[in-house]
Amino acid sequence: MNGKVSTTRTKLERGRSALGPALELVHTGRAPTRAVLTSELGVTRATAGAVAAELEALGLIRVDSRPGSAAGSQGRPSHRLSVRESGPVAIAAQVHADGFRAALVGLGGRLVATAPGCVTVTADPAQVIGEVVDDCARLLRDSGLRCVGAGLAVPSAVAEPEGNALNPLHIAWPAGAPVSEIFADCVRGAGIPGPAFTGNDVNLAALAEHRHGAGRGAQHLLCVATGHRGVGGALVLDGRLHTGSSGLALEVGHLTVNPEGRPCHCGGRGCLDVETDPLAFLVAARREPGPEESLLKQAGDLLRTEYGDAAVRGAAEELIDRLGLGLAGLVNILNPDRIILGGLHRALLDADPERLRAVVADRSLWGRSGSVPILPCTLDHNSLVGAAELAWQPVLDDPLAALA
Incomplete structure (x- = not known):
């Protein structure tokens, strides 16, 4: 009896440890079916099915109830997997020389909603970041969707761990502006749930293109x-x-x-x-x-x-x-x-x-x-999508913990 319990617990732990890798495979389009998910994870069909079912129960992905196969394919038809269109979103914000833009981004790098960008960036980073976060908060309220966190892309190297923008050369912000702290404070102040992250715009564009675009x-x-x-x-x-x-x-x-x-x-x-x-x-x-x-x-x-x-x-x-x-x-x-x-x-x-x-x-x-x-590069608004990837990363790492 104890051996059976131990085996069951081991299988359960193995399945839960596969949730993050499985979600990332669906998120990046590398596991369009449960059969591919099984192969990529190196697990049994039963384990892959259980993992997919749990991700579906978390509201993250959709599993087609009836298996199908692409035209001309051979072998057993498999259930198709896709990100859930009504699932959670990440808030994404970008500041650049000609203004700022706010967006909601779902799994798969899908732009759910965007706000018209402003065309003026003042010399006060707190004012600019506060305004773009307000736009994000309005988008989130209007959508009625759950939020996993927020990401901000800025046109400057961002020193870690302090999160300071060292050289915002082409916007009038002071060197060393604490953009990460400002953004996190604005996100909390707007009542937006989840962690807040800040990164360099080209870094985030590259991350988005790697997961969803020309760099895949x-x-x-x-x-x-x-x-x-x-x-x-x-x-x-x-x-x-x-x-x-x-x-x-x-x-x-x-x-x-x-x-x-x-x-x-x-x-x-x-x-x-x-x-x-x-x-x-x-x-x-x-x-x-x-x-x-x-x-x-x-x-x-x-x-x-x-x-x-x-x-x-x-x-x-x-x-x-x-x-x-x-x-x-x-x-x-x-x-x-x-x-x-x-x-x-x-x-x-x-x-x-x-x-x-x-x-x-x-x-x-x-x-x-x-x-x-x-x-x-192939993605529209790739820095925005990359900013959202920062907020999605804790969910990709451990869906259960991040969504608890």
């Missing part, structure tokens, strides 16, 4: 992206962001790609940050830059509509060559298995993909035979 399936994913000004980078290793010892890793914008180039705010010259951002492109194309909060759109529109112009094409080729030089250096150091590009860099890749890939391959140690796939 990569083991060592490098993301490089531009906003209106500057260049950011991020690295995802085996599903987790690599942020270094204090949250400051992958400041790729300060790789030198043109030693005689423009002065950079870091004290150097010719960094990626000032040689491959929208302002650099507009200057190289001999166009008058508009307001800072519209530079990315201005540069993107110019690439799409006037690429036949000699000055525009020449500027694009100049930036592609410099971006390729920077990416090749990162390939030599990090050896990623995939690179994804966002912002203006995505538009440059779309404009002349072969030129960029050739530059990276020519300057990397492994040559053309070992060139790394370079792809555009």
